[in-house]
Amino acid sequence: MLENLSSQPLSLSYGKMHFYYLLKRKHFFANSSNNKVRKKFWGREDLKKVLLFLLPLCLVTVSFFYVKASTYDNKGRKYYEEAGQILWEIQTEEKIIALTFDDGPHRTYTADVLDVLDKYQAKATFFIVGQNAEKNPELISRMYDEGHELANHTYTHPLKTNVSNLMKEIDQTNATLYSITGFKPTLFRPVEGQFSDAMIDAIAKEGYKVVMWSWHLDTLDWKSPGVNRIVNTVLKGVKAGNIVLFHDGGGNRAQTVKALEQILPELEKQGYRFVTVSELLEVQMAHKKMEKNSSVESLLSTLLFMVLSLYVKVILTIF
Template sequence: MKKQAVALFVGLALLVPSMNGSALARNQQDREYYETRGEIVWEVPTNTKVMALTFDDGPDPEYTLQIAELLKQYNAKGTFFVVGSRAKDFPEVVRQLASEQHELANHTYSHPDVRRISSERLQAEMEKTQETIFQSTGIRPQLFRPPGGYYSDAVVNTAKKAGFLVVMWSWHQDTRDWSDPGVQKIVNKVLNNARNGDIVLFHDYGGDRKQTVQALREILPELHKRGYQFVTVSEMMRLYGKTKKVGQGEHGDD
C-alpha cells in the first residue's frame, strides 16, 4: 500500500510540471493570437529606453495624488485605469490627472469578475465609466483593461465594439503590489526586469498602498538614472512601433 502511495505521489509530482508547461504554452499561444491580430497589447517592442507605468483600481484621494506628485518630479506620465464608481466619488482627482496630462483609461465601473458577467453587462460597465470620466474631464478613454487581467474572445470583442483597445501588462512586470509583498520585492521586481517598452502594473487603490508609493520613490530615480523615460501607454504605442492610432483620449462636445 505504501509503495502504491509513493508511486502515486511521484506520478503526480511528475505531472505537475507538465501541466504547468502546458498552461504556459497555451498562454503563449493565446497571447500570440491576440497580439498578431492587434487586439491586445502586453508591451511595445522598441530599442528606445522608454516604458509605461500603469495604475489600476483608483482613483484614490490619498495614494493617487501621492503617485502623481512623484511622477511629476521625474517629468513622468502615467496611465491610470480608472474604476468608474470611484471616478464618480472623486472627480477632482480624475480632473487633476487629466490636467497633468496623465492618461485616463477604462477599468469598468464596479470592477466585476468579467468571467462571470454577460457581454451586455460588460459593455454597460464600460459605457458608464466612459460617461463618468467624460462628465469630469471631457475625455473619453480609448484603452481598456479587464479587472484581474482576465480576457477572452467575448471580452476582446465587447471592447472592440465599444471602441477600445485592450491593454494588459508585461508578464515580467506584474508587481503584485496589491498583495503587500513588501517594498523591496516591488522595487526588485521592476528594476531587475526593466526592459525597453515595458508596461508595468501597479495599483493606486485596493487597501493600503503605502508600499506602492514607497517603492516608486526608489524605482523612479533608479530608472531615470539608467536613462528611461516614462510615457503613457498610448504615447509609447504611437511613437515606438504600434501602428494603431491611439490618443490620450477623445474630447467631445457631449
C-alpha cells in the first residue's frame, strides 16, 4: 500500500497514510485484552482529533469542486437575466407586450408605422440607427412627442466591430438623439442580436441595459416573407410579457406596415395592451418586489411556527 502512495501528491499521501495508521491501531487494540487502553484510544478527545483531521480535507474537497464549477461556468441567458443586464421578455400574467422596431427611421416606412400605431393607440420602442436619425430628425421628434420610446441600435449598424468602437457608436447615437429631443436612451440592442461577454460588461458599466426579443417572435420581416407569415408568427406565438421584433428601416418594409394593420386590432380584441420596453421593465420590477416580500413573509411565518412549536413542547414537558 505504501508503494501505491508514493505516486500520490504529498498532502493526499499523508492523509491516506495517517488513515491507514489509525486502522492498524484500531485492529491492534480491538484484539487487545486491555479494555482500558482500547477505551482511551477511542475516547472523546481522540474522536475530536480524527474529526479535526477530516474536516479540513472535506473543506478542501468541497472548495475544489466549487472553484472548478465557478471557473468553467459559461455565461448564458440565465446568467444575464439574473444579473439584470439583458432582457428577452418578462414573466407576467398581465396581458401586455412590447412592440419593437429596428434599423429606422426610414422616411416612408417609419412614418407609416407611426400612423398605424397612432390609429390603435399603441406604444412601441424604436431601436434607432444614429445616422438614420440625423437624416430624419422630424421622425425622431414625432416618435418622442407621440409617447414612443427611443432606444439605441448603434450609429452605422456595423455587422462586426470591437468593444471600443461599439461604445463610440452608442455614444454618437445617444448624442444625436439628445440633440433632437433632449433625451438620452438607456436601452440598447446589438446588431443582429450578437454580443460577447466583454461587450455586455462594457455596456453595463456605462449604465445601459441590453434588450433582445422573445426568440419565437422574430418576425423575420426584413426578409419580406409575406404579410400572412408575419401576422401568423405574432398571433400564433404571442404570450403575456413578450417582446416582438419588427423592422421599420433597412429596406422595403411595406409588408411590416400591412401586417401591423392586422396584428394590432386582433391582439387588442384578445385583451392585450401595447407598452414600451421600459414599461415592461417596471412591471417586472413590481413582480420581483412582490415575490421578495412574499418570501420574507413566508420565512417569518416559518420561524413563528417553529418558535410556537418549541414553546408548546416545553410546556408539555414541564406539565
